[in-house]
Amino acid sequence: MSVTVRVPAKVNVQLAVGAARPDGFHDLANVFLAVGLHDEVTVTPSAGGLRVTCEGSDAAEVPLDRTNLAARAALALAERYGRDADVHLHITKDIPVAGGMAGGSADGAGALLACDALWGTGASRQELLDICAELGSDVPFALVGGAALGTGRGERLTELEVGGTFHWVFAMARRGLSTPAVFREFDRLAEGRDIPEPVAAQPLLDALAKGDAVALAASVSNDLQPAALSLFPELSDTLAVGRAAGALTALVSGSGPTTAFLAADAESAAEAASVLRASGTCRTVRTAAGPVPGATVLDDA
Numbered sequence: 001m002s003v004t005v006r007v008p009a010k011v012n013v014q015l016a017v018g019a020a021r022p023d024g025f026h027d028l029a030n031v032f033l034a035v036g037l038h039d040e041v042t043v044t045p046s047a048g049g050l051r052v053t054c055e056g057s058d059a060a061e062v063p064l065d066r067t068n069l070a071a072r073a074a075l076a077l078a079e080r081y082g083r084d085a086d087v088h089l090h091i092t093k094d095i096p097v098a099g100g101m102a103g104g105s106a107d108g109a110g111a112l113l114a115c116d117a118l119w120g121t122g123a124s125r126q127e128l129l130d131i132c133a134e135l136g137s138d139v140p141f142a143l144v145g146g147a148a149l150g151t152g153r154g155e156r157l158t159e160l161e162v163g164g165t166f167h168w169v170f171a172m173a174r175r176g177l178s179t180p181a182v183f184r185e186f187d188r189l190a191e192g193r194d195i196p197e198p199v200a201a202q203p204l205l206d207a208l209a210k211g212d213a214v215a216l217a218a219s220v221s222n223d224l225q226p227a228a229l230s231l232f233p234e235l236s237d238t239l240a241v242g243r244a245a246g247a248l249t250a251l252v253s254g255s256g257p258t259t260a261f262l263a264a265d266a267e268s269a270a271e272a273a274s275v276l277r278a279s280g281t282c283r284t285v286r287t288a289a290g291p292v293p294g295a296t297v298l299d300d301a
């Protein structure tokens, strides 16, 4: 008996960042879009206690101990509902690790939903979302999927209407970037400046609602991009290649270092992807469309 959950990656079409809070986090206006790159998490009862395994091209970079977000999710649910977390969690990883696409968060949400289905806890959606928020700022969105505005530290979600499909190209970099390090660099670059309250941009929300890629391209923004570029200047070359290859816009995905390119349609995305692949400025290139649903239990094969 096992349960498998499929969970998407995200791109931030807007990431407005406020000043550092006393707890070290930053208030955000974080507009998430779930895109069709997925991890799968399979949970199976295991007599030998909690165990995590991972397969996929980035598997060597994924921690297999209790710091893995999937393990933390299983332990949090077990504690809340008085269960033993005697499970084997197997992650089939397709989301790049430390890429600003929330792969670890996806695995956390996936493991939570899978363990919940396996154990039949009867937890409400809100209870699951509360556990997600304890695990990390990006984890609730991986459960919800689609498109949403995240406020607070990104964990308080308002789902958004999207009127069409957006076609993206993602260029994975040759090394990762640490999310806390990028926020620290944001603070350093912001020193001595007044940081406005983060708010969602109305033209961006309208563009999403209309499914208008040209309007979305004109309104995307990422306040962490200067910090990511400061720590990883070569990303500017990748952004320039994607722009020259016809992308409507190019930006760093979240805290990076994955770069994201919005294309007019699937064909232009494929063309930009092949130019980026040939450029030698990145490790791998993928295309993916969004929005897609959040964490979903798969039927038995």
Ligand SMILES: C[C@@](CO)(OP(=O)(O)O)[C@H](O)COP(=O)(O)OP(=O)(O)OC[C@H]1O[C@@H](n2ccc(N)nc2=O)[C@H](O)[C@@H]1O
Pocket (backbone or CB within 6 Å): 012, 015, 024, 025, 026, 027, 028, 030, 099, 100, 101, 102, 103, 105, 135, 136, 137, 138, 139, 152, 153, 154, 179, 180, 183, 253, 254, 255, 256
């Ligand atoms: C930047 C974003 C954009 O969606 O994602 P990535 O691009 O890294 O995937 C998120 O805000 C990352 O969310 P997540 O990766 O869940 O971060 P958390 O585990 O909650 O926090 C890790 C660390 O990031 C910083 N952090 C995170 C969220 C936030 N609103 N303010 C922060 O300052 C803090 O230093 C915190 O200790």
Ligand SMILES: Nc1ncnc2c1ncn2[C@@H]1O[C@H](COP(=O)(O)OP(=O)(O)O)[C@@H](O)[C@H]1O
Pocket (backbone or CB within 6 Å): 061, 062, 063, 067, 068, 069, 070, 091, 096, 097, 098, 099, 100, 101, 102, 103, 104, 105, 107, 108, 176, 177, 179, 255, 256
């Ligand atoms: N299930 C997981 N998958 C990937 N990384 C994980 C996982 N659990 C914990 N981590 C840790 O979280 C770090 C950030 O990973 P990830 O979520 O992929 O990136 P990002 O926060 O940039 O989207 C990794 O370097 C790794 O040490």
